[in-house]
Amino acid sequence: MTLPVFYFQRFEECPxxxxxxxxxxxxxVSTTDADLxxxxxxxxxxRPSEFEPGIFLDPGLGAAAFFTHGxxxxxxxxxxxxxxxEFQCLFQSLNRxxxxxxxxxxxxxxRMPRINNTTDFHSATxxxxxxxxxxxxxxxxxxxxxxTQPLVSRFTLDCLFPISSQSNILAAxxxxxxxxxxxxxxxxxxxxLFKRSPVDALIESFRIPDNAAYGDVDVTAAxxxxxLKVEFEGLKLFYESFTPDARSLHGFLRATPKYYVDKPYFYxxxxxxxxxxxxxxxxxxxxxxxxxxxxxxxxQMFRDPNSNRSQNARIRFIPNAKExxxxxxxxxxxxxxxxxxxPGIAGASLSSGLRGYHASLVRKGLTDQPFESxxxxxxxxxxxxxxxxxxxxxxxxxxxxxxxxxxxxxxxDLSPRNWFIFAIGLQQYQLTHLTxxxxxxxxxx
Numbered sequence: 537m538t539l540p541v542f543y544f545q546r547f548e549e550c551p552x553x554x555x556x557x558x559x560x561x562x563x564x565v566s567t568t569d570a571d572l573x574x575x576x577x578x579x580x581x582x583r584p585s586e587f588e589p590g591i592f593l594d595p596g597l598g599a600a601a602f603f604t605h606g607x608x609x610x611x612x613x614x615x616x617x618x619x620x621x622e623f624q625c626l627f628q629s630l631n632r633x634x635x636x637x638x639x640x641x642x643x644x645x646x647r648m649p650r651i652n653n654t655t656d657f658h659s660a661t662x663x664x665x666x667x668x669x670x671x672x673x674x675x676x677x678x679x680x681x682x683x684t685q686p687l688v689s690r691f692t693l694d695c696l697f698p699i700s701s702q703s704n705i706l707a708a709x710x711x712x713x714x715x716x717x718x719x720x721x722x723x724x725x726x727x728x729l730f731k732r733s734p735v736d737a738l739i740e741s742f743r744i745p746d747n748a749a750y751g752d753v754d755v756t757a758a759x760x761x762x763x764l765k766v767e768f769e770g771l772k773l774f775y776e777s778f779t780p781d782a783r784s785l786h787g788f789l790r791a792t793p794k795y796y797v798d799k800p801y802f803y804x805x806x807x808x809x810x811x812x813x814x815x816x817x818x819x820x821x822x823x824x825x826x827x828x829x830x831x832x833x834x835x836q837m838f839r840d841p842n843s844n845r846s847q848n849a850r851i852r853f854i855p856n857a858k859e860x861x862x863x864x865x866x867x868x869x870x871x872x873x874x875x876x877x878x879p880g881i882a883g884a885s886l887s888s889g890l891r892g893y894h895a896s897l898v899r900k901g902l903t904d905q906p907f908e909s910x911x912x913x914x915x916x917x918x919x920x921x922x923x924x925x926x927x928x929x930x931x932x933x934x935x936x937x938x939x940x941x942x943x944x945x946x947x948x949d950l951s952p953r954n955w956f957i958f959a960i961g962l963q964q965y966q967l968t969h970l971t972x973x974x975x976x977x978x979x980x981x
Contacts, residue, residue, distance in 0.1 A: 546718045546776060547699050549643055550690040552729075553772040554599040557686050558582045558676060558736075560589060560762045574681055579765070581678035585670070588681070590743040591761045592672035594848065595649035596632035597625055599675070599689035601738035602766065606693045607728045610719065611973040616697045617799045617965055625738060626837070627800050627960050628694045629849035630828055634897070634926055635704040636904040643704070669742055676739070686769045695798050697967065699727070703798040705826050706962055708901040709930050718778075720793055720969065727773070736764045737839050740846040761846070793969040796980070801961050804837065807854065809953035811946070816957050818940040820864065820929070823979045824961045829862070829942060830924025834954040850921035855952050860944040862925070893925070902926060933981065 559579045574580075584591050593601055605624040608616040620627055632640070632649070640648035649671055665673075675689055694700050698719060702712070719725065732738070741761040801821060807814050820827065831854035835845045853860075860876055876889045890911060897903045903910075910922050927940075942957065968976040 548774045548776065549645075549700075550692045551699055551774045552599070552692060553688060553690050553774065554602070554768065555686040555688050555770040556599070556602075557683075557767045557769065558678075559765045559767075563589075563762070577682065580681040581683040582676055582764070583678050583681065584673040584742075585665070585677050589762050590741055591676065591739050591764075592669060592742050593675050593739055594625075594629055595668070595671045595675065596629045597738065598691045600628060600691040600693060601625055602732055602735050602768075603693070603729045604732050605730055606696045606699070607730075608696060608698065609726045610698075610723050610969070610975075612724075612726075613973050613975055615967070615975055617797055617967070617977060618695050618697075620800055620802055623802045623837075623960075624693060624696075625847075626832075626849045626958075627802070630851070630924065630960065631694050631703050631705060633922055634828075634902045635708060636901055638904075639704065639708070639901070672742075693729075695800055697795065697797045698725070701795065701797045703800065703962055705828075705902065705926065706798050706930075706964065709826055709928055710964075718793075729771075735766045736761075738847055739764065740848060792971075795967045795969075797965050797967055799963045799965050801963070802958070803961070804832075804956050804958040807831065807951055807955040807957055809955075810950045812950060813943065813945050814951055814957075815941065815943045818942070818957075818959045820934060820938045820940050821961055821963060822934055822936055823963045823981045824934050825930045825964060826962045827927045827929060827940065828924050828960045829927065829940065830958060832956050832958055834956060837956055837958070851924045852920055853923045854944065854955055856946045856949040858945050858947045860942060862927075862940070862942050864940045865938045896928070897926065900928065935981065 559581050562575070562577050562580050564575060565578065580588065582589060582591065603624075604622045605618070605620060606616070607614070618624070635648065637648040640646070649668060676687065678687065679685065692700050695703055706712070739761060741759060743759045803818055805816055818827075818829065830851045832851060834840070835843055836848050836850075839847055891907060894903075894907045894910065905922075910920050912920055940959070944951075964980040966978045966980055968978070970976055
């Protein structure tokens with residue numbers, strides 16, 4: 537997508553609009569039934585609200601789930617700073633959860649999706665769908681099996697400059713609400729979106745039992761999503777532009793444009809299986825203002841073509857964990873320096889350290905959800921989906937690379953296999969558009 541700009545312009549919060557259709561093979565095809573039209577059709581447009589089929593899409597992503605990442609050049613020079621690549625959607629899904637409903641409504645114009653625990657995304661009948669699941673199927677719901685109107689979804693890619701500049705997380709921590717800056721006239725902006733392969737990899741089945749969704753038990757064909765055909769029909773980009781008066785234009789053109797953008801970076805490592813203790817040294821880059829740390833099952837991060845499970849960003853604490861501690865070099869000012877008991881088994885909700893951590897998120901405007909919706913007390917039947925740890929590092933003034941060290945001890949069942957530890961750090965950069973069309977990136981410490 538190439539956009540020549542003749543006016544000062546900036547992008548809307550959700551600037552992309554994708555029109556698309558999704559169909560699947562008729563599961564009840566018949567050539568003899570009296571109801572000929574529907575039952576003779578070889579393919580149906582999907583209607584997940586009617587369990588045809590039982591699939592959903594992370595409501596925090598929408599159509600962004602169909603793309604791995606994006607790139608942007610302005611006047612043939614790369615302008616974006618993000619290097620998340622295929623982990624863009626993992627970051628974006630988490631970035632949408634660490635905020636309040638009021639902030640979410642103001643920024644995106646809709647209610648914040650609630651993605652708390654295992655009861656939110658599982659349903660045995662269409663009449664028993666929880667509210668979160670109804671929102672998640674809305675982006676995929678056609679009007680009828682032979683629908684002729686495409687689906688329409690507005691979306692963005694978080695922290696892809698100049699489409700998006702600021703993460704929700706740092707907006708809350710730094711008490712800043714930056715808007716996207718205007719790009720200078722006569723600039724040529726080239727935005728490239730990389731299509732996911734297969735494009736439906738992040739579409740999930742809500743009929744998968746919890747033990748199969750997160751364990752090593754494979755998903756049966758009866759619970760898996762069917763083979764889907766996703767057809768793109770169009771992609772639009774929305775932006776606003778203006779032409780200043782002559783006096784203002786002279787000042788605009790003489791000024792050196794500067795922009796502020798949050799840059800996420802990603803780290804992951806495998807968790808050794810079948811051991812009593814695991815320890816990882818996570819590098820923390822200079823200028824890091826916040827870091828999300830957590831555990832994730834292998835199939836959630838990397839697509840497994842031999843499995844019926846889908847990639848997703850619903851994070852729970854690693855199973856069998858008896859205690860975990862978190863330290864950062866010689867600093868001990870984290871809630872978890874003294875350890876949290878039983879985060880991966882029953883009893884986590886009794887931890888004062890965990891409760892203190894959650895209270896700090898509420899106080900800083902990073903969540904408005906009650907503690908037990910994130911760390912459920914009824915652990916045996918309800919497990920949390922929002923259990924990474926978000927660390928506020930904005931007061932530490934990190935001048936050089938240091939190390940975050942999480943240590944986890946396990947019960948007699950030992951550490952599980954096919955799990956990973958991951959971390960997403962957030963830095964702030966100042967971008968300066970120089971007169972020779974080069975971009976100067978300066979880390980804001």
